[in-house]
Structure formats: C-alpha cells, structure tokens
Amino acid sequence: MNTLHLISIVSIVTGIVCCCVIVADMVRGHRQQMAIMHVVYPVTALYAGPLALLLYFTIGRKDIKSKGPDGMHTSHAGHNMQHNKPFWQSVVTGTLHCGSGCTLGDMLAEVFLLVIPVEIWHSALAGAWTVDFLFAFLIGILFQYFAIKPMRKISANEALLAALKADTLSLIAWQVGMYGAMAICFFVIIGHRLPASDPLFWFAMQIAMIIGFLTAYPMNWLLIKKGIKEQM
16 A cells, blocks of 8 residues: 555545544534534535534534533524624635535535446546536535525525525535546546545545635635625
8 A cells, every 4th residue: 555545544534533523522412503514514524624623613613502401402602693703704604514515415426426437428537527516516505405494484495596596606616626626636646537436536535625615715705795695
C-alpha cells in the first residue's frame, strides 16, 4: 500500500469517526432546532472530518435543544436568537445544508453506478457526472424543502417551488466546484479516472466537497442577502 492510499484510508476513517461523534452528541439529547440539521452535520463530517466537528460545536451546537431535568426539551437559543448571530455563520449553515444534500446525492449516485454503470456519448465519466448531478440536485432540493416547509405555513407545492428557487443556483455552484476539483485530482494529479471502489476516489471526493463548499459559499451569501434563500 503506497502512502497516498494510506492517507486516503486514514482520512475516510477520520470522517466516519467524526460523524459518529456528532451523532452520539445528538443522541445524548443535544437536538437541533431544525430536524434536517440532524442529517446535515453528520454528513458534513464524512468529508470535512475535524473541521465539521469545529463547526458543529462552535456554530451548530449553539442552535440546539437539550433535555431539562423534567425530560422536556429546552432551547439553548430561541428562534429570535437565530437572527442575531453573525451573518457569516448563517451563510455557513446554509451552505453546509446545501452541500450535505449534494454530498449524500453524490455518494448514493456512485453506489448506484457501481451496480448500474451509465455511459453518455460512450463516456463513463460523462455518464457518472450526469447521474451524480441528478442525484445531488434531487436530494439537495428535498433538503431545502424540509428546511422551508417547517419555517413557513405554505402548501407542499409552494414549499417545493420555494426550494427550487432558493437552492438551484447554490447546488449548481457546489457541483461546479466539486466537478472541477475531481477533474484536477483525476486528470492532473493522478492521471486517470479512479473507480469508486478505490479509497483514493473517496479521498478525492472529500477534497472536492470542501472545494464545493468554497464555490457555493459566495452564492449562498448572495441568495440569503437578497432574501431569495431563508437565513438559517
């Protein structure tokens, strides 16, 4: 096993451990104000590892509900307090929310492609990236839907349209950054496309997701600032 593969395995295992730490903390009673965030932070940890832990305990854990002595959930930060935290933190949370949908979609897509390979114009890469985008877009919009629906008293159709309006550009910005990073990893650094069965593929995916966050952050800033996307 070469050094790069060893680093890949360590990085993947670290992400899984960090994910388990966050899940354990939530199970102990530290409940998020928004149910969907119970998925967002653990998924973020799978690619961001210790950085996700830092964000969870410094930003995410401020917006929690925990069980009081009577067994009831009490809020550590009320709804109005959410709008008093620094704007950049709201943008980070919104970007992580968008990215977790993309991440989950891409992971499921790669598993799907292991079972059912897809080619477009005789290209496995074009087929894989198309399936990745479709999965990421679908799950990303569902994530946004489940964020908007509890916050607004609107119908399911209205919430779905609002989700499409709020997250389409954000999702595209994330995927562009992710695809760009994956392309550099495959064709510049490694020299060829890796199969999803290779740990190095998932290590490259971890790096790509972080780049996706960086490219989606400015878009989320703009969308939230303009009121197109809800401030989380």
